Amino acid sequence: MQASANNVANAxxxxxxxxxxxxxxxxxxxxxRSASIDAPNRADAAADSNRTSPVSPPSNVNLADEMVSMxxxxxxxxxxxxxxxxxxxxxxxxxxxxx
Numbered sequence: 001m002q003a004s005a006n007n008v009a010n011a012x013x014x015x016x017x018x019x020x021x022x023x024x025x026x027x028x029x030x031x032x033r034s035a036s037i038d039a040p041n042r043a044d045a046a047a048d049s050n051r052t053s054p055v056s057p058p059s060n061v062n063l064a065d066e067m068v069s070m071x072x073x074x075x076x077x078x079x080x081x082x083x084x085x086x087x088x089x090x091x092x093x094x095x096x097x098x099x
Contacts, residue, residue: 003034004069007061015056 003019010016017036024031037060 001070001073004066004073007066008063011059011061011063011066013059016059016061018059018061 003021007018019034020037022033022035024033
């Protein structure tokens, strides 16, 4: 959610590269990694540093994609909340029957 909010806040900033968050499965759980979308590789960055350009390229943020991402993220949070509530209810029922 923070990456989307940052992208929206910087949508009109010249030279800003949109960020994304990738979820990577690990044996111990899930890890979140952030990266820039269309980030230049080191060779391109070195070639660009030799040029003197007074104007930065426009931001590559697509506000429609960011809104879709935020709505999907909200749905994921709500689904996780429902799962936690169900687990809490089951634990309460288990403790009530064993007491």
